[in-house]
Amino acid sequence: MKDASGALVPGAAVTAQNLETGTSRSTLTNETGAYRLAALPVGRYDLRVELAGFKATTQRGLVLSVGDETVLNFSLEVGTPSQELVVSSEAPIVNTTTASLGGLVNEQKLAELPLNGRNYLDLTLLQPGISQNTVVIQLGGGAGGTIYSSNGAPIISNNFLLDGTPTQNVLGYNGASVVGTTLGLDGIREYKVITNAFSAEYGMNMGSKMTIVRKGGSNQFHGDVFEYLRNRVLDARNFFDYSYGQCLASNPSDISSCKRNPPYQRNNFGGAFGGPIQKDKTFFWGVYEGLRHLKGNPVIAKGIPAACVANGTRTVAQGNPNGSDYRVTPADCGALIASPLTVNAAIRPLLALYDPADTNYTQLSRASVNFGQMRVDHNFGKGDSLFARYTIEDSDQLVPGPGFGASVYGFKEFQNAATSRSQFITLSENHIFSPTLLNTARISFSRTNPATDAVVNPSQTGQQVVGPDVSFANGLPMGLVVIGSNGTGNPNFTTMGPDFAAPNYHLQNYWSVSEDLFYTKGKHALKFGFLGNRIQIITGETVWNRGRVNFAGGLPAFLQNQPSQVFAAIPGGVERRHFRYETFGFYGQDDWRATSRLTLNLGLRYEFNTTVTESQGLQTTLRNPGAQVDVIGGPGWTSPLTVEPYMRNPSLKNFSPRVGFAYDVTGNGKTAIRSAFGLYYDVATIGSTTFGYVVGDPPYRSTSVALPPSWAPGFISANPGPYQPPFTNPGAT
The missing domain is CATH 2.60.40.1120 (Carboxypeptidase-like, regulatory domain)
Known part of the structure; x- marks a missing residue:
């Protein structure tokens, strides 16, 4: 002044x-x-x-x-x-006080920029340094929505804060629903993505920080109602969609029944309303948004030629033209076999699942999302204010099952059903002690719970996918049949079978307490704070419970029942774990106005996490991988396991200095030079590391590989593996 x-x-x-x-x-x-x-x-x-x-x-x-x-x-x-x-002139828009880099998505951008699907997270991709990741494999819930890296940091290292409440799920990619939506656009005031050189007040992750501020009410009542409708009437046909041509070929006498596009219907609707409860004192703002989505997905799986399937599953009396029951020729099988052969009896029920009607089809996926939010602000006086906000988003969808490499989607018999419920609660209070001393206290709770299940249906031939002739484990749907590979897929044949990772669920409870103290003294703007989190992860995994059979020798090996290996989870393992850990962060920051043009940003953060533990004691560490474990307690038995936490904890050394400056070159706020240095750590990305222990962590749960001369239904139940878990399940079911 x-x-x-x-x-x-x-x-x-x-x-x-x-x-x-x-x-x-x-x-x-x-x-x-x-x-x-x-x-x-x-x-x-x-x-x-x-x-x-x-x-x-x-x-x-x-x-x-x-x-x-x-x-x-x-x-x-x-x-x-x-x-x-x-x-009335505008304030300078050049940052001349901090070295942080980032971009703001304000109300105007949220309202005016084209945003297909009303997913606000998509606008993050407009920020410099943000690159989208499109190769995440969707196995299990929690990997949907927009996933990105900030300046090359890991894609799980971004922190998403909703009024200070963390919203990312256990995988750490984002807080999107299983449908991939981030709805509630009318409830967002604005958000900022800090991509680099953030100050000491930000911790938990080394990547970007997305700070979202939700809308609150004001002294005027206002709101909106909206409805967006999209359908196939005005959409061009996908060039790679052959369903229209197939329909014309199969219905030459009734071409009017064939539609140029698969079914498509998308209804996105909702509204928002808010205003004063007591003028200048108490305000509210409520939001609802819904989505109903129906989409036809044309699927062309890479299966077995139709004649090969037909003749390999019928006798001469039933119309087999090859002179022998269940006999196929190279002509039948598209030259994928070298000479005629008779299909093995155990393989015929599996071969029937490759019917062309189950290979080329249109699957109807359905999705439903309901988002709701309420925020209430109250001013106790000039020195005290408080707000409370509750956000909930429910979603569910039905989509085609995965194709595992050869095609995006699999055969018609298999689908995936996914659900999620996300809830976020925040209570924040501001207290002004004096014009130079202010305190903000916040408590919050977030809960995310994406889950996936496999849906199975009979083949168009009537062949079931559950039963004594096809199930690998008694009473369960069939496992995976992989032709031409010892892995989960092959580029020449779509893998037959349901999602091997379903059913599963990834529940995360996240309690958070924070306090920030602001103090101004002369040229120094000081800020001190604390952040404490208690994180509970409850994971359920059934990976490989239904097993897998591989025919690396290709179609001849499959038709003659000559597997290269069978692979499955050992029955009786613990499929659920309860992980716990806490994080504690302390920081101090001084933004020192050294001169009228130069501001120095000096900060230090110390943040660590406690050692991750399993609440039921189901944790081991493999110390001797060469130990003999074929027969527990038998000759030469050496236990390779110790009962202790999965991982060591190096975080006690996580000191994070942050140093930067901003220099106003001309003194008029129009040109600035900024630079910064900092050390950053990830302490909030542990969730994604726990899955390996749930999926396969001897002796609590493990997998078995065998090399049998032939495949037989029920092999998992008949041959459960080299050893059984030597324990009872203490409360972990």
Whole structure:
């Protein structure tokens, strides 16, 4: 603050008034003429300066965004406070106070930018340094939605904060539903993505920080209602969709029944409403958004030629033209076999599942999402304010089963059903002790629970996928049949069978407590804080319970029942684990206004996590991988296992210095030079590392590989593996 001669002006009263809620905050300029109003809520403000002997000066229409630090310099004119000078020009938009890099998605962008699907997370891809990841394999819930890397950091290293509440699920990719949606656009005020050089107040992850501020009510009632409809009528046909041509070929006498496009219907609807409960005191804002989606997915799986399937599953009396029951020729099988052969009796039920009607088809996927949110803000007075917010999103969908490499989707007999429920609760209180001392306390709870199950249906031939002639484990649907590979897939044949990772669920409970203290002293803007989290992960995995049979020798090996291996989870293993750990973070930050043009950002964060433990004691570490484990307690038996936590904890050394500067080159806020250095750690990405222990962690759960001369139904039940888990399941079912 200066006067017309350029002299510093101490003792001036500076007041910021929120134009939406009527609340205000005041402070005085110090001996250097500087002032600071820390932790103001986002919104539109009028900033007024008053001092005896000078005209009152008001800056109108100042827009303060999330994470912003706006610099406004005033030049006071001699006069009386009853005289007022009104300034309506915009504040400088160049950051001249911090070294952090990032981008803001404000209300205008949210409202005006084209956003297909109304998924606000997609707008993050417009920020510099953000690159989308499109190769995540969708096995199990929690890997949907927009997934990205920030400046090359791991895709699980991004932190998503909703009013300070973490929202990412156990995998750490994002907080999207199983449908891949991030709805609730009308409930977002704005959000900022900090991609690099963030200050000491941000921790938990080394990647980007997305800080989302939800809308609150104001002194005026307002709202909106919307409905978006899309269908196939105005859509062009997918060039690679052959379903229309197939329909014409199979229905030449009724071509009107054939549609150029598969079924498609998308209804996205909802509304928002809010306003005052008590003027200038209490406000509310509520949001609902729904999605109903029906889509036809044309599927062309790489199966076995139709004649090969037909003749390999019928006798001469039933129409086999090859002179012998269940006999196929190279002509039948598209030259994939070298000479005629008779299909093995055990293989015939499996071969019947490759019927062309189950290979080329249109699957109808269905999705439903319901999003709701309510936020209430209350001002107790000029020194105290509080808000509470509850957000919930339910979703479910039915989609084709995976094809495991040869095709995106698998055969018609198999589908995936997924559900999720995400809930986020935040309670935050601001207390102003003095114009230079402010405290923010926050408690929150988030719960994410994506789950996936396999849906199985009979073949179009009537062949069941559950039964004594096809099931690998008694009573369960069949496992995977892989032709031409010893893995889960082959580029020449779509793998037959349901999703080997389903059913599964990945539940995460996330309790969080934080406190931030803001203190202004002269040229120093100090900030100190604490963040504590308690994280509970409950994971259920049934990977390979139904088993897998591989025919690496290709189609001849399959038809003659000559497997290269069989593979399955050993029955009786524990399929559910309860993991626990906590994180604790402490930081101090000083933004020092060294000169009128130079600001130094100096900070230190110390953050660590406790050792991950399994609440039922089901944890081991493999110390001697060469130990004899074929027969427990038998000759030469050496236990390779010790009962102790899965991993060591190196996080106690996680000291994170943060140093940066911002220099206003010309002094008018239009050009800045910024630079920073920092050390960053991941302490919130442990969830994704726990799956390996649930899927296969001897002796609690493990897998077995065998090399039998032939495959037989029920092989998992008949030959459960080299050893059984030597334990009971203490509460882990």
